[in-house]
Amino acid sequence: MKTKIAITTMTVGVALLFAAQLPSGSAQESHVGPLTGNASSGKPLYKRFCIGCHGPAGDGQGENAPWIDPKPRDFTAATFKCRSTPTGTLPTDDDLDNAVTRGFVTTNMPSWNPLTPQQRADVVAYIKTFSPRWKTDKPGIPIHIPAETAVTLQSVLHGRELFQKMECWKCHGPAGHGDGPSAATLTDSKDQPIRPYNFATGSRFKCGETNQDLYRIFMTGVDGTPMPSFADVIQPNDAWDLVHFLRTLQTMPTPELDIWKKYSSEHASEIKPIGPDAASGGN
C-alpha cells in the first residue's frame, strides 16, 4: 500500500516536472479586452478579408503584394511596427487588435472597424499562428507611459533641443519633412526603400494620432523599419517635451503649435537652426 502511494507520488512528481517544460498559454488564442479570440474562427475570416495582401501563408506575399507600397506585413517574421512593448519583443494581443481596428494610414491596410470586436479578436488569434515565436516567446511588457507633462514653452523648446541632440533631423529633416541627409538611402528590414515620416503631411501616424501614441512610437521604435527605439536614451519627462515639439512640426492647429508660433514670431533671431551646425552646440 505504501509502495503504491510512493509510486503514485513519484509519477505525479515526474509528470509535474514534464508539465513545467510546456509553454504556458495557448498560441491559438488571443485575449483582447474581455474577449477571447480563437484561431480556428479567425481562419475563415483571414481567408475572406486578409488573404489578398498578406497571402495564404501570412508572409505578405498575397496576390496584390507586388503592386503595394509599403508591402503587406510578413506575419512569419513576427516583427511589428506598432507596439506598446519594447523593441524586439512581441506585441500584445491588444496591440495587434488596435492595428487591425485602426488600419495604417497612407498604406493599403484599411481600418477593419466594421468587423465586430469578436471577429477582430479571432483574426488576431489566427495571425499569431503564422510565426513559431508566439509559441516560444511571451509578448513584451508594455512600456510605462507616465502622465503627460504640461504643454509649455519650456517643454517645446527643450523638445527642440532633443530633436537636435538625438539627431532625429538626420532622417526626418530639420523641419520634419522627411528630407534629412540620411533620408534618401533608408531601407527597411526587407531592403525595400522607405521614407521617414513627414510631419507636414496629415495629422495621423501609422501607429495612432494622440500624444500618447507619439510617445509610444519613438520609445518603442518602429520595428522592421529604420526608426529605432529611444527608450534607453531619453527620460520620460524629456520624452514628453519631444512629443510637444514634434506637434509643432505638424500643420494642424495644436496648443503646441500656437505656443511655438507665438514664440518664433517674437524671438526669431534667437532660434538656432536645426542641423549639422557647429554653432548649435549639437553633434
Added chain:
Amino acid sequence: MNRKLLCLLPAAAVIFYAVKAGAGAPIPPPAGGAISGKVTYTGTPPKMKPIDMSKEPTCAKQHTTPVMTENVTTGPESSLQYVVVYISEGDSGGAAPAETVRYDQRGCQYLPHVLPMQAGQVLQIFNDDQTSHNIHPLAKVNPEWNKSQPAGSLPIDTKYDKPEFIPVKCNIHPWMHGYFVVLNTSHYAVTGPDGSFSLKGLPAGKYTVTAWQEQYGTQTQEVTIGATETKTANFTFKALPY
C-alpha cells in the same frame, strides 16, 4: 530495498532535467588537438570600393584615407579575411562563457566587421563616435530590434539565444555593414588578413568544420583528430568579380 530505489527516481529526474537545461558548470575540455588552416579564394574577387563619408564629417575626418567596403576583404596570397570558421558538429557546445564580447562603432565603422559569439553570451555595443548611430541587427531567428545610441551614451548590453548569422546595419549611415555570428560552439575563429585560423583545445573526435564568408556562403569539411593532433583544413571559395 525497493522503496529506496523508488525514492531515487525523482532525484534522477531532477538531475536529468538539470543536466538537460545545462544548469551545471561546463567541464573544461582537455587541452589537446587543434584544427587549423587557411581560407583562400580562386577566381577574381570584386574590387572593394571606397566609402564616401562626406555626409558625416565627424567620421570622415577620422580617416586619412577612405575606408573601403568590406564584403570581400582579401589579403596576400589570395587569402580571405573575415571568414568565420567554427565547429558545426561534434562539439557539445556548453554554456555561454561569462566574458562579454565587444562591438564598437568607431569612425562610422563596425569594429570588428564580423563578431562571432556564443548563444547566450553577453554582447556589449559601444558608440565611440561624435555622432548618433542606430544599431539595427537584422535578425530573423532571434528577435529583431533597433535602438538609438547617441554620442556619449552608455553601451548597450544584449545577447542572442539562438545561433544565427545576423547582418547589422546603421540606418543613419547606410555604408555601415557588419555581422553578429551567433554560434553554439566555443570553438570558432575569424580569419585575419592572412586568411589563417586555428581552432584549439579540441578533444579527440570527429568534427564538421564550417567556414562562412558573408558573400560566398558556407563550406564544410569533416576532420577527425586524435587527442593531441593538429590537422589542417583549408577552405577555398570561388570568387566572382561582382
Added chain:
Amino acid sequence: MPRRFPIGAIALRWSLISAFCVACLLLLVTFNRHAPTAQAAPLPSLHVRAIPAFARKYGLPCSACHTAWPELNNFGQVFRDNGYQLGNERDSPIWQNPSYFPITFRITPNWHRESTNNLAVDSIPGGGPGSTLVAGTVQQNGFDLSGMDLWSAGTLYKNISFVLLPSSDQNASWHFESAFVRFDNIKGSSWFNVKFGKFELDNLISEKRFLFLSNNGGLYQGYHYDVPGTINDFGYGDNQLGVEIAGHSKNSYTRYSVSVLSSNDGNPGFVSGFGTPANRGYDVNLAFSQAFNAGSLGLQRIGAFAYIGERPTYFETSTTPDGSGGTTTLQLVGLGNKPFYRAGVAGDFFLKKLELMPLFMYGHDNPYLGAGISSTSALPPGAKPPAWAGGFLEGHYYVNTQNVFFARVERIDVSQQPFVNAGFPTDYGNVRAYSFGYRWYPIMFSRAGLALHSEYSIVKSNGFLPLSGDGSGLQIFSTANPVWSSSVMLGFDFDF
C-alpha cells in the same frame, strides 16, 4: 392540352431544398413540351452590382467587401457609406498603378428556360379555321445574354464621390440606371452626406446587390408590385431621381436616410413609368437601420422604411385638330396628385454561415389611384384604397467565400382591391414566389469576378401576368385563374 399543375405543391417542397441540380433535371423531363414562341420581355433595370475596379484599386479580394458579390458585407457597406473611400489617404487614383481604370462591366451569358401558363393561345397553331383561343403554356429555352452594366464609381475628389452606371438590356438598348454625385462626410461628420442624381433607394435589403438573376427570381415581387388595376407606377426597387441626405455611424451599425424624389419613378425627361407625362410632385423616402453585435454569430441588423409619394390622376391637355377632320389630344403634365405609401420592416441576420433576410411591407394607394379617375370627380361609391401586404424570407448559406446557396419565399396578399377590380375574386392580384439557387465563384482574386450561377424560380400571380414580364404581349386566358411562370437559369456571371 392537359394542364399539369401539381407544380405548385412540388415547387413549394423544392424551394425548401437546395438540391438545385436534381430539381432542374426533373423539371426538364416533366415539361418537355414545345409551344409557340412569344417574346418574354424581361423587366428592365434588374442588373446588380459588384466592382472589381475597387478590388484592383485597393488590393483587397472581392470577399473583403462582399459576402458573395454582389451582396455587401458590413465592411463593404462602410466603404460605400464613406463615399467609396477607405479613408487611408490612398483613395485618390493617383496612388494607383497606371494601368488601373475605374470602370467595371458585368454581363451574364446564360442558358435559360421560361414557362408561363394561363396564356391565350390558338388551339390550332397558325390560327386557321376552327381555331379558338385556349389556355396554353408558352415555354422557351435556349442560350441567351443578360443585359450589361457598365459601372464607374469612385471619387472625384476627397469626400466627393460619384457613380455613373449606363445599363443596357440584352439588345444593347441603353438607359442610365444610376448617375449621381455625393458629398461625403460633410463638416467631417459621417452623419451628413448628400447625394444628388439618380440612385437606388437606401433599402436595407438591396435588390441591386442580391444573388438572384433568373427572369422570375431576379426581382423582389414587393419591390415592383402595384395592385393590378391601380394607376400607380411606383416600384420600391426602381432607382429614383432626387436628393438623399444620409448618415451612418463610423462602423455603419446605425444608418439613416431621408430622400426627396420626383414622382416619376426615376424616369428622366418628365415621363412616368407608363410613358405618360409625369406630374410636378415630390415623394419622400425614409429609412433607418440599426445593427447589433451578436458575438461569434455575427452582425444582426434590423431596419424600417417608409415611402410616401403621389401620382397624378388626370392631365393638363391640349386638343387640336389633326388635319384629317378629327382631333388629337396631347397630354402635357400630370395633375390632381393623390398620395400613396409603402412602409415596412426588414432584417439581416447572421447565424455564422447562414444569413436570413426577412422583410415585411405594406402598400396603400389613394382610392382615386385605384379607381383611375380624375381627382376633380367624385369617387364612385364603394371605391376603397387599394392595399396589400407582403414580404419575403430569403436565406443564404455561405459554405465558404466561393460557394453560396440561396433561396427565397415571397408572398403578396391584396387586402383591399381597387375599385376597378370590383367583382374580381378577393385573392385577385395575390402573388406567391419561390426561388432557389447556387453560385460557385471559381476565382476570388482582385482582378475580376466570375461566378457559375444556377437558379430556379417559380411565381404564381393570381389573374395577372408575372412581374418578370414573361408572357407579356399576350393576354391572360382567364383572370379567375393563377398564372404560373417558372424560370430555370444556368449562366456565367462575370464582371471585370
